[in-house]
Amino acid sequence: MKQVLKTYSRFEKLVSVFLCVVLIGSLVSLYLKIAPNWLKPTIKSGNVLFSEGLYGSVQKLNPLYTDFNPVDQDISQLIFCSLSSFDPEGGKEENGAGGPVESIATHTLDEGKTVYTFTIKPGITWHDGVPVTADDVMFTYKVLIQNEKFQNHILKSTFADTEIKKVDERTVQFLLKSPNSFFFSSTIVGLLPYHILKDVSVETLSTHEFNTKPVGCGPFQFDSMVKEDDITQVRLKKFDGYFEKGGDITQVVFYVYPDFSVIDKYKNNLHGIARIPQYAKESFEDDRFEFIEYTLPQYTALFINTESAFLKSNKTRLGIKKAIEKQSIVDAIGYTKIIDTPLLELSQDDWINRSNTKEAMGSLFDAGWKFNYEKGVRVNDKGELLHLRLVSRLYEPGSKAEETTVKVVRNIELQLQAVGIKLKIIRLPLAEFEETLAKRDYDLLLYGQSMGYNLDTYSFWHSSQSAGKGLNLSNYGNPQADSLIEYIRHDFDPETKQIKLEKLAEILSEDVPAVFLYTPTYYYALDKNFNGAKLLKMATPTDRLSKLHLWKTR
Numbered sequence: 381m382k383q384v385l386k387t388y389s390r391f392e393k394l395v396s397v398f399l400c401v402v403l404i405g406s407l408v409s410l411y412l413k414i415a416p417n418w419l420k421p422t423i424k425s426g427n428v429l430f431s432e433g434l435y436g437s438v439q440k441l442n443p444l445y446t447d448f449n450p451v452d453q454d455i456s457q458l459i460f461c462s463l464s465s466f467d468p469e470g471g472k473e474e475n476g477a478g479g480p481v482e483s484i485a486t487h488t489l490d491e492g493k494t495v496y497t498f499t500i501k502p503g504i505t506w507h508d509g510v511p512v513t514a515d516d517v518m519f520t521y522k523v524l525i526q527n528e529k530f531q532n533h534i535l536k537s538t539f540a541d542t543e544i545k546k547v548d549e550r551t552v553q554f555l556l557k558s559p560n561s562f563f564f565s566s567t568i569v570g571l572l573p574y575h576i577l578k579d580v581s582v583e584t585l586s587t588h589e590f591n592t593k594p595v596g597c598g599p600f601q602f603d604s605m606v607k608e609d610d611i612t613q614v615r616l617k618k619f620d621g622y623f624e625k626g627g628d629i630t631q632v633v634f635y636v637y638p639d640f641s642v643i644d645k646y647k648n649n650l651h652g653i654a655r656i657p658q659y660a661k662e663s664f665e666d667d668r669f670e671f672i673e674y675t676l677p678q679y680t681a682l683f684i685n686t687e688s689a690f691l692k693s694n695k696t697r698l699g700i701k702k703a704i705e706k707q708s709i710v711d712a713i714g715y716t717k718i719i720d721t722p723l724l725e726l727s728q729d730d731w732i733n734r735s736n737t738k739e740a741m742g743s744l745f746d747a748g749w750k751f752n753y754e755k756g757v758r759v760n761d762k763g764e765l766l767h768l769r770l771v772s773r774l775y776e777p778g779s780k781a782e783e784t785t786v787k788v789v790r791n792i793e794l795q796l797q798a799v800g801i802k803l804k805i806i807r808l809p810l811a812e813f814e815e816t817l818a819k820r821d822y823d824l825l826l827y828g829q830s831m832g833y834n835l836d837t838y839s840f841w842h843s844s845q846s847a848g849k850g851l852n853l854s855n856y857g858n859p860q861a862d863s864l865i866e867y868i869r870h871d872f873d874p875e876t877k878q879i880k881l882e883k884l885a886e887i888l889s890e891d892v893p894a895v896f897l898y899t900p901t902y903y904y905a906l907d908k909n910f911n912g913a914k915l916l917k918m919a920t921p922t923d924r925l926s927k928l929h930l931w932k933t934r
Contacts, residue, residue: 428933430910431633432652435640438605438612440591443570444524447534451636453922454654455614458632458929459596460570461622463487463498463517466833468923469914479917480565480833484512484597484623493559493872498567500550505621506573507601517552518544519574527582537839537850538566559870561877562836571597599624599929600632612636618929627912627930640780651907655921657780658901659714669905674918676902678830679719682770682792682895687855688823690766695747697892700824701733702740703799704792710898712787719896721885725835725878733889740799751800758800767802771822774807788897789826820847820855827853833919837865841888854893861887909934 436451443460446452465483485498504512522544530536543555556563573595580588594602600616607613616632635650637643643653644663656664661671682704684697691697706718720733741751749758749766758766772789775782785807793803803824808816816822829840829851839850842865843857864884871877904924906913912931913924 427630428628429631429633430629430651430928430931431635431649432654433643433646433650434634434636434654435638435643436636437638438592438614438636440586441594441602441614442572442585442591444520444530444532444535444572445586445591447532450655450921451634453920454925455616455634456570456594456596457598457922457925458600458616459594459598459602460572461504461512461597462570463567464564466565466568466919466923466926468918468926480568487564493561494556496554496556496563496567497547498552498554501623502550504597504623506575506597507595507619507621508576509621510573510575512571512597513549513574514546514552515549515574516571518546519578520569520571521552521554524572524582524585525569529582531586535569538834559872560836561869561872562834565833568833573597598622603631610638610642622929624929627928628933629910629928629931632928647905651910653905654924656903656905657714658716658903659780661903664903664905666905668908670908672904672906672913672924674902674904674924675717675899676830676921677724677832677835677919678828679722679724679899680788680826680828680897681719681722682897683825683827683853684892684894685820685823685825685853685855686857686893687820688768690764690768691823693747694891695743696749699740699744699747699749699799700796700801701892701895702736702743703801704795704895704897705735706897708795709788709791712791713784713898715898715900717899717901719899721888722829722840722894722896723837723881723885723888724831725881726885735795737799744799744801749800756797756800757802765802766800767804768796768823769806770803770824770826771806771808771813771816772826773813774809785826792826817853820853825853829853831919836869837884838869841865841893856891856893858887858891861891 434451434454436449438451438455439449440446440452441456441459442452443456443462446456461484463483463485464480464487467479467481484504485500487496487498489496498517500512500514500517506512521539524530525532525535525539526544541557545553545555547553554563554567576595577585577588577590580590592605596602599619599622601619603615603617605612605614612635614634614636618630635646637646640660643650647653647664647666653664682700684691684700686692686697710716710718744758744766748760750760752759755765760766770789770792772785775785789805793805796803806822817825817827839845839852841852841856841861842850843852843862844850846852846855846857861884864880864887868877868880868884871880902921904913910931911934912927918924
């Protein structure tokens with residue numbers, strides 16, 4: 381190279397230097413254009429862009445239909461406002477971290493604790509400038525949610541026995557039949573605009589174009605939605621009329637990928653990555669990310685159908701619980717947090733249920749099941765074999781959900797086989813699985829339950845919610861447990877509620893309507909250029925965005 385340069389004239393050397401400078405400048409310019417957004421939180425003329433990666437699909441950007449789609453939940457939370465909201469940093473929880481708080485309305489509760497009065501704060505408007513009024517609250521809760529044809533049965537059952545009245549243009553009352561200490565958190569539901577949807581029937585609302593071009597009253601308003609190949613891009617922009625102000629972010633872009641495994645390829649273009657399971661954290665390791673660990677009020681359990689012929693005996697159910705060694709299950713799927721009681725307000729360390737094969741076999745023997753070594757299975761005096769049907773959901777082949785489920789089912793199968801219980805494994809796609817749940821057509825059920833914002837155990841364990849009427853998947857019934865569940869619901873005193881929770885936990889542990897297995901640990905990867913995500917306690921993954929409109933750039 382030196383010999384070549386020696387042959388250049390002074391003019392040729394100057395030209396060469398100039399061309400090199402141009403080339404380097406062009407490369408730098410090109411790099412800055414395609415460089416990942418994290419190099420600078422995309423600040424241009426006072427605009428700050430925040431981009432986040434989700435996996436799944438956009439279906440209905442309508443808060444009344446987001447319960448079963450996390451992607452819709454995340455995006456809708458930013459678009460819509462509600463009477464109350466969930467604050468991961470504060471709230472009314474006894475431990476001071478995480479809970480429901482007032483949002484666009486103030487509220488009072490009467491002395492009898494059955495009348496909640498909400499008054500919308502002055503100046504609250506929809507994104508099109510129309511004021512939010514009591515008519516919007518009445519339309520959302522009374523006209524839609526309480527309609528017998530409304531499709532979301534979870535929301536419908538929550539407000540089934542509630543009378544709703546309009547007091548004035550900004551005030552609405554919810555009249556309960558009896559005190560319910562969990563009711564306030566039920567008003568986190570996003571409101572829908574009466575002036576836009578008043579002529580839309582509840583039957584057609586779920587397919588209305590509003591669900592893809594929503595108008596809300598939240599901190600960010602819908603801008604556009606574009607799908608290219610398998611990636612959907614949803615753009616939001618800051619709503620200047622929102623009542624809470626102070627954050628730097630002016631634009632939000634959600635990139636929705638078809639599968640979680642795809643996100644890793646695009647992580648350099650993202651400021652945030654949601655719902656990273658513990659087993660996948662290593663693949664996202666990057667110095668520019670802060671990894672925020674969190675768990676949710678949810679658990680996976682082996683539900684035992686107490687109405688099944690072979691499972692009515694408490695001793696048989698106890699044998700199943702004692703046979704299952706949970707640590708080997710969580711080790712196999714890469715989780716760490718074991719669950720022993722569904723009452724997530726209680727410390728799990730106080731309810732350790734250790735497995736013991738010898739005790740399991742003894743309990744099964746006491747229930748009348750003797751081990752037939754020739755057949756390798758337990759048999760009762762009638763000659764019946766202890767064969768049980770275990771039902772679980774069938775997920776997409778090759779997906780992590782399917783891989784995890786297969787490992788858990790196989791682990792349970794081998795552990796029960798070791799004490800003489802043979803299983804017939806039944807894997808069902810979603811539609812058939814939901815039908816089987818409704819009919820309670822199983823002996824054992826592997827299933828995950830999420831408590832969300834409401835830690836009320838009524839729907840999950842009260843006897844009135846069995847046989848397809850609610851979420852009591854074990855068909856469990858115990859009058860003493862029912863009374864405690866009702867007392868806990870009516871009790872507003874933290875100390876007495878805690879005592880009743882502990883007593884209920886004891887009864888559930890003794891009755892064994894399920895074997896509680898584990899709860900997953902997740903991570904939120906957040907670009908260090910952004911400051912504001914303090915996820916002390918969340919009810920849903922969506923709560924990570926509850927204060928996004930107040931986040932600052934570093």
